[in-house]
Structure formats: C-alpha cells, structure tokens
Amino acid sequence: MVSQEIKPNIFYVGAKDYDRRLFDDLIPLPDGTTYNSYLVIGSKKTALIDAVDATKFYELKANIAKTPVKTIDYLVSNHSEQDHSESLVKLTKMYPDAKVVTNPKGKEHLMVHLHIPEEKFIVKKDGETLSLGDKTLQFIEAPWVHWPETMFTLVIEDKILFSCDLFGTHLAQSETFVTDEAKTYESAKRYYAEIMMPFRKLIVKHCKKLEDYDFDMIAPSHGPIHKNPKHIINAYKDWISDNVKNEVILPYVSMHHSVREMVEYLTEALIERGIVVKPFNLTATDLGELAMALVDAATIVVGAPAVLTGAHPVAAYAVFLTNALRPKAKHLTIIGSFGWKCQMLEQLTGMLTRLKAEILEPVIVRGKVTDEGKKKLDALADTIQKKHKELGILS
Secondary structure: OOOEEEEOOEEEOOEEEOOOOEEOOOEEOOOOEEEOOEEEEOOOOEEEEOOOOHHHHHHHHHHHHOOOOOOOOEEEOOOOOHHHHOOHHHHHHHOOOOEEEEOHHHHHHHHHHOOOOHHHEEEOOOOOEEEOOOOEEEEEEOOOOOOOOOEEEEEOOOOEEEEEOOOOOOOOOOOOEOOOHHHHHHHHHHHHHHHHHHHHHHHHHHHHHHOOOOOOEEEEOOOOEEOOHHHHHHHHHHHHOOOOEEEEEEEEOOOOOHHHHHHHHHHHHHHHOOOEEEEEEOOOOOHHHHHHHHOOEEEEEEEEEEEOOEEOHHHHHHHHHHHHHOOOOOEEEEEEEEOOOOOHHHHHHHOOOOOOOEEOOOEEEEOOOOHHHHHHHHHHHHHHHHHHHHHOOOO
C-alpha cells in the first residue's frame, strides 16, 4: 500500500494489482494493472479523483489515512466503469457529506450502475470549474474514451491532467511514475490497441482539444504517471494517425496443415517482395499481441480452414475482434482451405462491417494447396506489393 505526494498537496492513493491477469474476462494482463485514485487537498476543500476497483477498497482507505486529509468534500468520477467507480458507494458512506462530481451522462450511469441517489450529485458540464480554495478543478468532457460519459479533470494551478483511461497502461510496478519509457510505450500501445483503437477518430479530436490546456504532468487511471507528457502524446499521435507501415499481419489457424502451408508460402512470397510479415498462430497467440500488431499494419490476411462449411471458430473470433477494434489497415483478405463445401468467405467478409479496408481477391483452395493455388498466392503477394507501393510505404 502506497500513498505518495506527486505535487504539493496532491497525493496518489490508488491500488496496484500485480496478480490480475484478465480484465473484463476478456483482456489479458501480462503485467497486472493499477486502479489510480488521486487526492487533491485545497486550502478550503478536498477532492478525491476517481476511486478503485471494489476488491482493492481496503488499499484506497489505508492510503487516504496516510495523508493529512481529515475529510473529503468531493468525489470526482471521471468514468463510471466499475474498476474506477465501484468503491464510490463505500466512500459516500465514509464521507456522508461528500458530493459526487461528474457530468450529466456520468450522473446517469452512476445512478444506474451503482444506485447512487440523485441528491448526492454535483453536475458539471464541459469547461466548468470547481474551487477547492487555492486549487481549481476544471472538467473536460471526452465522450467515448472509451465510454460515453468519460471526462478529464485538470488542476489548473498545478498543471496536472487526470486523463482517466486516455494515456493509460495496464502496468503494475512499484514506482508511481514512469521509469522505463520503452516498457511504458509497449504497455501503452497494448492498452491503446485493446481498448482505445475503436475510438481512434474521436481520440484525434480529444487530443487536438487538449492542445488548448496547460499541463506538465499526466496522471491516468491505470499505470504509471507521466512526468514527460510529450512522450505519450507523441506516441498517441502516431497511433491515431492515418499512417500505416509496410507490414502484413497474418492471423491464422490450421487444422490439417493445409492452411499452415498456405501461410508459410505467402509469408515467403511477401518477404521476397520486401514486405514485413507478422504471422500469428491463433491457437497459441496472446490476442493482446495481435491487437498491438493491428495498430500499424497496412494489410491484414486471415488464414482459416472450413469447419462444417463455415470458418473455423477461432478464425471467426479473430475476424470479429478485428472488426470490433477497427484498425486503420488499408487492405484485407482471406486465404483458406476446405474439404467438401465452403461458405466461410461469405461468413467472414459479412463480419467485416466496421472496417474501411479494401478487400483484396481471396485465395480459397480445396484440400492441400496445389501449384495452381501457389500461383494465386503469388498473385496475391504481387497485389499487396503493388498496393503498398501506391501507399508510398514500399519503394
């Protein structure tokens, strides 16, 4: 349990969860996570910015007790998702006079999800402020980063931005601040890929909006605090841009070696044409690693065998995931093998409703790949090479 002063009278009082390995029963956490909560002590009032997951409430309570604070006047909720807010119920009982400060949509969410009564709220709109005496909180609405009610909180005098999930990482470490920028970059990219990438276009607008605010520290809701905001902001600018790299991501599954042989042949053909290829065997792949690779790739090729005429369910899940994450890839196609009848092409392409990528000519063969099938894979490699040259990412 750690309570640390990060700026004068501003304390980190959150919890570190080193052992958690799955988030939302969906997202792998190889490095655990943190639930960051911050105590801002003004000359007249005190505010707690975000709470913690209910399983770690005892740590939050102990960390608050280590600070000079006697009471809390405001409980600021930047985001109503349970890992940020579930402890609010206990906090309202610990501090019965405290008001929950959020935006109109946040109030609605907290009343629905946590049954916090309406009279407990102070509602603030975009740009409005709340005085703690010698410290002023300013609230910046940031909808769909990654829920519709999300907002940021800026302490104007101390130039610290509490950015909620934006710029966060699922990274539990003993240090409160970023100490290894390379490690933090990888964790932040994974976090972006798994959680933020579907909202890329909106994040572009929010990052542009933040240029109008003055801050020299970013304190997110997960992971270490950024003393060098430019490092993480520049990383985000790259990820959210329309720029892609000369890379082909090739997630695949193979039941009887046929698809694997197609993948290996296409991989070699692409490498010979100067293209970086990243194959992912879906039966062994950490899906977070696949999501990270999707951030930059120009082209996605999914390899799948047919199962009962449809796509192998593991491949179908990878396509579902790709559609949900909405990467900025410019091209997409499918290669695969079937035994007696095949409808997986219609099935998989029908799942790709949210991507704007051009679908290249698929290569679907019956049984083991033949010389004719290899010619089609060579033609696909030629097409990808041509497309990458047109994008200016391959000389």
